[in-house]
Each structure stands twice: as structure tokens, then as C-alpha cells.
Amino acid sequence: MRILVTGGQGQLGVALQRALSEHEVRALGHADLDVTSAAAVSEAIELLHPEVVIHAAAWTDTAAAERDPAAALAVNGEGSGNVARACAAAGVPMAYVSSNEVFDGEKGAPxxxxxxxxxxxxxxxxxxxxEEAVRKAGGDFYIVRTSWLYGPGRTSFPEKIIERAQADGALRGVTDEIASPTWTGDLAPALSTLVSTRRFGLYHLAGEGGxxxxxxxxxxxxxxxxxxxVKPALQADFDLPYRKPVDSTLANHRAAALGITLRPWREALAEHMRTPQITELIAARAGQR
Structure with a gap:
């Protein structure tokens, strides 16, 4: 299957290229494809003739989104609409990677x-x-919400915690932001399986538990x-320009009904911690003491 991945240089995009190795994959980073340009997106899809598009490109800097909401919306909202409309026009299904942060976190349950x-x-x-733009485009789609992505290839939460611990000798962690850590090494194969089902619709795919x-x-x-x-803290203790949902843990009901599941978050994290990226970081930092 010919698969186009947007956001191909991000941590999920890199993991998708590994998970989709049995397919013909073209992964485009921001330098290759500006999703805010409808013409560029249409041209890429016409040129590459994908059988499915996995749209993982996103503006993920929450603080920067608060400072420049129009720019963030241009990528996450309008850019996703550009991809969805181009896919619909070409008759190509798309998978849009969304977020737990579409919820306010006040439910009190997953x-x-x-x-x-x-x-x-x-x-x-x-x-x-x-999400709304994808639905309105009129094509076949998967909307896949996930949360707290981390994985090999980029510095993410586990690496930042290790670096901070070894540099500062002190850690604080908020107790009023709860979600599902999701390892890209688990999410990418799950996405690969999902897009082969042609069971279109809305799904949650996140590490099990919160x-x-x-x-x-x-x-x-x-x-x-x-x-x-790790000393307890609250979001309010940090000088942040945004609020995060208090508890936006995701339940993966629809994917599980198709036999697509992700591991408990602790189990996936344990595997990530055994990767060379982590073990070499710990060894290098220990050698600097």
C-alpha cells in the first residue's frame, strides 16, 4: 500500500516509517510540505498518488499556540482541512492524529x-x-485521538526528566494534570493496523491507563x-500561559472492539527506558558527575 505521512520528521512520523516498512511510504516533513498551503497539499497528493494519508503534522508547542493562536490554528485547523479536502477530492482515505486536549478534563473518568x-x-x-474540518471535507477518514506522545528520535518527557534530575538534583511534578502516556513504538503499529481495516470513524489510541x-x-x-x-506541584505553581485538562485520560473502546490495543503505559515506558537513546543518556550524564 502506498502511504503518505505528513509530519514525517516528528517523533510519530519517524515511528510510523518503521512500523510501515512493509508498505511504500513517503514521509514529508515541514520543509517538504507546508500544510497551510492548499495548493501545495493538493499537488503532493496528485503527484504521489497515495492510497491512504496519515496526517501527523501538527503545531504541538502549547505555549506558542497561546502566544500566536492564529498561526497554530493555521496548521492544526486550516492545515488539516487542506489535507482532508485534497484527500476527499482524490478519493483517498486519511487518518488525522488528534489529541486528548479536545476535552476539558472535568469528566472525572476516562x-x-x-x-x-x-x-x-x-x-x-x-x-x-x-477534527471538524476533516469531518466536513466529505471523504473517508479516521480521526485518532492520542495523548502525551514520547518515543525514540526526539527529546520527550522521559529524557527531559532525566536531564533535569541530573542537572538540578531536584524535581517537581504536577498532580493536577492526568492523561495517558503513549509510546510511539506502540501507537505507530496500531495506526498501521487501523488504516488497513477501512473501518472509518473516530478512535482513541493511547497507552492503557492514566x-x-x-x-x-x-x-x-x-x-x-x-x-x-519528585515533589508534588500544581499547574498554578508554574508561570504558564495556558491551562491543561485536569484529567483527560482516554478510553480506547472502539479500537479495542477491532482487536487493536496498546499496552499499559508503565509496560511501554519500561521498554522505552531500555532503548539506547535512554541508556546512553543516563550513562553520559553519570560520566559527567
Whole structure:
């Protein structure tokens, strides 16, 4: 199958290229394809003739989205609409990677696919606008919400926690932001399986279970052997221009009904912590002491 991946140089895009190795994959980064240009997107799809498009390109900097919401919306909302309309015109199914941050986090239980959305920050509003644009385009689509992505190839939360622990000797983690850590090494194969089903619609695909940022950092410290305590904090303790949902844990009901599941987040994190990216980071930092 010929598959076009947007956001091909991001951490999910890199993982998708590995997971889709049995297919003919063309992965385009921002330098290759500006999704805010409808003409460029249409031209790429006409030229490459994909059988499915996985749209992973996104503006993911939450703070920058608050400072420049129009620019973030241009990528996450309008850019996703450009991809969706070009796919619909070409008769090509697309998979749009969305976010847990389309929810306000006030439910008090994991969100399933039928729960109403209510974004509380500009990043979430942009991703929600992208979902709406995909639905309105008129083509076949998968909307896949995920959360707290991390994985090989880019510095993500576990790496940042290790670096901070070794540089500062102190850690704080918020207790009022809870979600589902999702390893790209699990999400990418799940996406690969999903797009082969042609069972179009809205899905949640995230690591099984949820935790706070503090609990996630504590597990990183335990698995790394560094063992530094993580002091509790609240979002309000940090000078941030945005709010995050208090508990936006995702329940993966529809994908599970198709036999597509992701591992519990602790199990996936343990595998990530055994990758060379992590073990070499720990060894290098230890050698600098």
C-alpha cells in the first residue's frame, strides 16, 4: 500500500516509517510540505498518488499556540482541512492524529469516543478545529485521538526528566494534570493496523491507563535507577500561559472492539527506558558527575 505521512520528521512520523516498512511510504516533513498551503497539499497528493494519508503534522508547542493562536490554528485547523479536502477530492482515505486536549478534563473518568468535546487552551481548540474540518471535507477518514506522545528520535518527557534530575538534583511534578502516556513504538503499529481495516470513524489510541505528570516522572526515576524523589506541584505553581485538562485520560473502546490495543503505559515506558537513546543518556550524564 502506498502511504503518505505528513509530519514525517516528528517523533510519530519517524515511528510510523518503521512500523510501515512493509508498505511504500513517503514521509514529508515541514520543509517538504507546508500544510497551510492548499495548493501545495493538493499537488503532493496528485503527484504521489497515495492510497491512504496519515496526517501527523501538527503545531504541538502549547505555549506558542497561546502566544500566536492564529498561526497554530493555521496548521492544526486550516492545515488539516487542506489535507482532508485534497484527500476527499482524490478519493483517498486519511487518518488525522488528534489529541486528548479536545476535552476539558472535568469528566472525572476516562473519556470515550462519544463524550462531548470542550477544549480549554488554544492548542486543543486548534486540534478540535482540525477534527471538524476533516469531518466536513466529505471523504473517508479516521480521526485518532492520542495523548502525551514520547518515543525514540526526539527529546520527550522521559529524557527531559532525566536531564533535569541530573542537572538540578531536584524535581517537581504536577498532580493536577492526568492523561495517558503513549509510546510511539506502540501507537505507530496500531495506526498501521487501523488504516488497513477501512473501518472509518473516530478512535482513541493511547497507552492503557492514566497517571499524573508527577507519577510519570516518578516511574522514570525508578526505571532509570536515579531514584530522585519528585515533589508534588500544581499547574498554578508554574508561570504558564495556558491551562491543561485536569484529567483527560482516554478510553480506547472502539479500537479495542477491532482487536487493536496498546499496552499499559508503565509496560511501554519500561521498554522505552531500555532503548539506547535512554541508556546512553543516563550513562553520559553519570560520566559527567
Amino acid at each position: 473519556y470515550d469516543e462519544d463524550d462531548p468535546t470542550q477544549a480549554i487552551n488554544e492548542y486543543g481548540r486548534g486540534k478540535l478545529a482540525g 497517571c499524573s505528570r508527577k507519577e510519570w516522572a516518578e516511574e522514570v526515576m525508578r526505571l532509570s535507577g536515579i531514584g530522585l524523589p
